[in-house]
Amino acid sequence: MTKLNQTKRDMGIYLHIPFCKEKCIYCDFPSYQGLEAYYDSYIEALEGEIRLLQVEEPWLRTLPIQTFYIGGGTPNVLSLKQWKKLLGILAKYFVYTPSMEWTVEMNPGLSEKQFALLQLWKEAGINRISLGIQTFNNKQLAFLHRGHTKQDVYHTVETLLKVGIKNISGDLIYGLPGQSLVDWQTQLGQIVELPLTHVSVYGLQLEEGTLLERMVKSGSIKLADEDTLDTMYDLMCSYLPSKGFERYEISNFARPGYESQHNSRYWQYKEYIGFGAGSHGFYKPSLNSSYMTSMENSGAEVMDEKDDSIKERMRKTVNFDSSYIRYGNHPYVVPYINKVRQGMLPQVETVAIDSKRFEEDFCFLALRMLREGLQEEAFYLATGKELSSVFGQTLDELLTKGLLFYQEGRYCLTPLGAKEGNYVFSQFIR
Numbered sequence: 001m002t003k004l005n006q007t008k009r010d011m012g013i014y015l016h017i018p019f020c021k022e023k024c025i026y027c028d029f030p031s032y033q034g035l036e037a038y039y040d041s042y043i044e045a046l047e048g049e050i051r052l053l054q055v056e057e058p059w060l061r062t063l064p065i066q067t068f069y070i071g072g073g074t075p076n077v078l079s080l081k082q083w084k085k086l087l088g089i090l091a092k093y094f095v096y097t098p099s100m101e102w103t104v105e106m107n108p109g110l111s112e113k114q115f116a117l118l119q120l121w122k123e124a125g126i127n128r129i130s131l132g133i134q135t136f137n138n139k140q141l142a143f144l145h146r147g148h149t150k151q152d153v154y155h156t157v158e159t160l161l162k163v164g165i166k167n168i169s170g171d172l173i174y175g176l177p178g179q180s181l182v183d184w185q186t187q188l189g190q191i192v193e194l195p196l197t198h199v200s201v202y203g204l205q206l207e208e209g210t211l212l213e214r215m216v217k218s219g220s221i222k223l224a225d226e227d228t229l230d231t232m233y234d235l236m237c238s239y240l241p242s243k244g245f246e247r248y249e250i251s252n253f254a255r256p257g258y259e260s261q262h263n264s265r266y267w268q269y270k271e272y273i274g275f276g277a278g279s280h281g282f283y284k285p286s287l288n289s290s291y292m293t294s295m296e297n298s299g300a301e302v303m304d305e306k307d308d309s310i311k312e313r314m315r316k317t318v319n320f321d322s323s324y325i326r327y328g329n330h331p332y333v334v335p336y337i338n339k340v341r342q343g344m345l346p347q348v349e350t351v352a353i354d355s356k357r358f359e360e361d362f363c364f365l366a367l368r369m370l371r372e373g374l375q376e377e378a379f380y381l382a383t384g385k386e387l388s389s390v391f392g393q394t395l396d397e398l399l400t401k402g403l404l405f406y407q408e409g410r411y412c413l414t415p416l417g418a419k420e421g422n423y424v425f426s427q428f429i430r
């Protein structure tokens with residue numbers, strides 16, 4: 001069995017900028033267009049939320065942060081002045097580790113002024129960019145309302161390298177309406193030609209309430225069929241590794257040493273705190289926080305925003321035996337701002353993670369990591385239980401079906417298991 005070290009507590013921070021120039025037709029993230037008038041008050045509210053949570057959890061003022069991720073939305077819609085303000089706030093409230101991975105998501109397409117923004121990012125310590133490329137096909141980009149072109153992608157990557165930000169990840173989507181296999185091969189060919197360190201690839205999803213969903217329902221467009229999606233998936237799984245991008249997670253490929261440290265936290269079931277509208281967090285509240293001091297074993301597990309006080313919410317929490325909580329913030333910008341202005345954390349959902357849920361989540365998140373997989377010792381260290389005594393039967397069945405393999409104390413997905421990931425993960429829910 002591989003020996004794992006018990007590590008000190010470490011923390012990742014996610015901060016959400018929920019603004020976009022234009023809403024993409026497939027997107028159901030908390031991101032909104034036309035809210036420029038709220039950018040300044042949103043930044044103020046972010047500061048307010050950080051302050052409120054640090055009153056609740058004072059360790060958050062001193063614990064060095066290992067990974068910082070500013071996502072969106074489109075964080076680069078904020079002006080240089082607004083970014084200066086935001087970076088000043090973060091420097092005031094957080095302690096960064098010297099080696100902190102600091103990622104910002106951005107969309108391609110830079111105005112003259114944004115060269116100065118990238119320089120500011122570089123000077124502040126931002127060292128990784130996640131670029132929403134999605135496709136190099138200009139017709140598809142226009143159809144998706146992405147608001148950028150293939151030429152913008154090249155210009156942005158070139159400019160990032162010029163300012164000295166070299167750790168760049170690109171996102172691609174496959175299964176776009178009308179996309180042929182030849183086109184998908186072209187997209188893969190073009191992304192590996194860029195000097196990227198990391199590629200994330202997602203199949204197009206039809207999300208409720210999106211323009212894409214309305215178009216599909218009305219019959220005006222057709223999505224790719226299952227066979228085509230399957231072939232596209234296989235192509236990506238063989239092509240990207242052949243060009244030096246190892247597949248380390250179901251949807252993520254990296255050059256050696258460039259795996260996303262922040263996203264790996266989610267799969268390793270490590271703590272993170274989210275700030276901003278629509279953000280989520282997962283962490284262990286301190287013993288003297290109002291979450292813990294008010295803990296009583298009665299009531300509902302999921303609370304809604306009508307219960308304003310955290311004490312009230314946690315008083316209603318059941319099965320608080322793993323002592324982790326997961327929370328979600330209000331997804332809309334104005335209620336988020338208003339809540340913070342009233343001196344309240346903007347959380348609308350708080351879930352106590354009981355030990356049963358903890359064990360389940362731990363397993364299927366770990367399995368997403370194709371190399372590390374689900375390690376017996378890691379499970380024991382996290383839960384105090386033997387993996388075989390909790391999930392022995394499930395693991396045996398998945399091994400028999402050829403969806404997992406076992407090696408040196410760890411269970412990993414086989415290629416078939418990675419393809420059938422959702423089925424495999426569902427088997428851990430008891």
Ligand code: SF4
Pocket residue numbers: 019020022023024027028029031072073074107132
């Ligand atoms: S840029 Fe990203 S967050 Fe914004 S609408 Fe498009 S997909 Fe959604």
